[in-house]
Amino acid sequence: MESGAADHSVPVRLLALGDTAWTIEFGTRIDPSLHARVLGLADALEQARRAGSGEGGREGGEGAAGHEDYAGIVDVVPTFRSLTVHFNPLLIDGQRLGKALLRLAAAAGTASRKGRHWRIPVCFDEEFAPDLNELAQSKGLSREAVIALMSETTFTVYLIGFMPGFPYMGGLPALLETPRLASPRKAVPARSLAIAGAMCAVYPWQSPGGWRLLGKTPVPMFSAGNAQSPSLLASGDRVCWQAVDRPLYLEIEASAQVGSFELDSLLLTPGDT
Missing domain, CATH: 3.30.1360.40 (Gyrase A; domain 2)
Structure with a gap:
């Protein structure tokens, strides 16, 4: 915590x-x-x-x-x-x-530089958020209230770990803190937005995992072709989630897959280099 x-x-x-x-x-x-x-x-x-x-x-x-x-x-x-x-x-x-x-x-002392501030799109539709309804019910909230809390919060990236590009983020509202699944999934879809305990993360790749899935971003978290900075996020960055509907999600996803989506368009502030 x-x-x-x-x-x-x-x-x-x-x-x-x-x-x-x-x-x-x-x-x-x-x-x-x-x-x-x-x-x-x-x-x-x-x-x-x-x-x-x-x-x-x-x-x-x-x-x-x-x-x-x-x-x-x-x-x-x-x-x-x-x-x-x-x-x-x-x-x-x-x-x-x-x-x-x-x-x-x-x-x-403490860091003098400022990390980048991102606004990253997420689709919270049920097909991408298998644990959202159960989480909302367990907290006495509506589905929309959970989405609002996630969208209004600024998360801080503490570290990249577990797998390349996997960001461990703090700042999850205490009301949404929840344990991991009792039985982890064998395959979590790539780019799934997830929470566990007091942490928030995005799975950059398909992998086993026990975090609770609340949505999915169309934006790649890791690009092996970018040798300079393959991980989208870095320790010290801040992240806000922007709720998008399925059509916009698919549009951004298609653009990202062919390399025409400008990741810098998601930056609210570029941070120090």
């Missing part, structure tokens, strides 16, 4: 993930302010890598990280409350990098 206040009683921890990665953990809860610190560290690390001079250009000293250390970083993965940094041990002194990451985490 999401919390409104960061868990500052928990110290930042540096955890070894095998011998080629460090995880920097900021707390123990799903918390917007903790996630802001995760993104703050990711930003600080990216700036240090671009500067090519380590921490503020300092050289030498115990735990100092120079350009060669940051240049050997392979990947940076933000999650709800931690950041994992994968590195090449042939190019980086792992212990030295770990100390540098702790210092960056202490100094980074």
Whole structure:
């Protein structure tokens, strides 16, 4: 469950993930302010890598990280409350990098950049929303009221996980929080909008899954042909759902399938790059 206040009683921890990665953990809860610190560290690390001079250009000293250390970083993965940094041990002194990451985490603060803000179409027709009526009934709401709540809410992308392009999003209204299905489906259709617990997500591919399906978007969540940014959404992005009828859904879907749909048309604000 999401919390409104960061868990500052928990110290930042540096955890070894095998011998080629460090995880920097900021707390123990799903918390917007903790996630802001995760993104703050990711930003600080990216700036240090671009500067090519380590921490503020300092050289030498115990735990100092120079350009060669940051240049050997392979990947940076933000999650709800931690950041994992994968590195090449042939190019980086792992212990030295770990100390540098702790210092960056202490100094980074929260993210200065702003994620993108999207308005993504969703069709809530019954053929795409097999769990919507049951959810509405269990909450004492009408079908239309559930759709309105989903459409009026701004969701925040915490991380991409489970499968390529799968966005874990917080911000689900407490009234709609619901457990996963007791028996997961063997095949959830691609691009299904789903909720479970306090989370919202979209399945980018057909796959097994136990989240409750409330609709379907015609917009692809993952494009392998886009090497620069194959996942539509990224950690820190915000998402609003726009209810559309079936004819418009099919029109957008057909356009997206032939590559003529402009994904940038869904941006309310582009965010920082």
